Amino acid sequence: MSEEVIGLDEAYSVKTPEDNKRLYAKWAATYDSSFVDAKQYRYPKAISECFDQVVTDDVVRVLDIGTGTGLTGMYLSRLRTGVVLDGMDISPEMLGQAKLKQRTDGSAVYRALYERDLTRDVPNENAPYEALISSGTFTHGHLGPQCLRNLLPLLANNGWLVVGVNNEHFEAKGFAGELESLVALGAITQPQILRIDVYEPGSVHHGDQARVIVTRAIN
């Protein structure tokens, strides 16, 4: 299959971390043009706006979960110019694209980028972070609700999670139940669940929404 025709059907048909690595290895170079621009995908922008609205201004050290080509970091760095951003993703090819993203002053969006399988325990020498942000990565065949537990140790006490989850995936995989368990364990505060549009009004996919989990880690 050529890179140009990769789209949501193929992206949603992956099942394992290895499938994800294969998919994004061939999609990385054209992801921004053939998908983000062509389909008017606004999820990274929308999640950054959400983050900017809910997270306190003193937060500086932020980790982008499932960085992809770095669009979430790019938008967040425009809204919060002082933010120090690291990123994690399973795909070295996607991270290669993220490395090229620049802030408005020409400096790199990300301080450090880590190749990590986020379905497993996640080592990171730069932890703890004051916040995690994520768009497009908690979705069909990518990251499920159990991965939230792997991420919590990366956060400082009271650290924020602003995590977008595909709507159908949220229901099908029981995110609400996992969040309830984490609250009961005393691992997170009672979450707020927001909704955002994933595509611009002119897009063929307009109307698709994502849930956004907003909560804080109790570490």
Ligand SMILES: C[S@@+](CC[C@H](N)C(=O)[O-])C[C@H]1O[C@@H](n2cnc3c(N)ncnc32)[C@H](O)[C@@H]1O
């Ligand atoms: C649809 S892209 C979203 C990228 C970016 N956040 C955005 O909104 O444009 C999903 C990303 O999740 C990453 N991913 C999939 N499975 C993963 C895993 N097990 N661990 C880490 N990253 C993973 C992929 O490599 C890909 O970059």
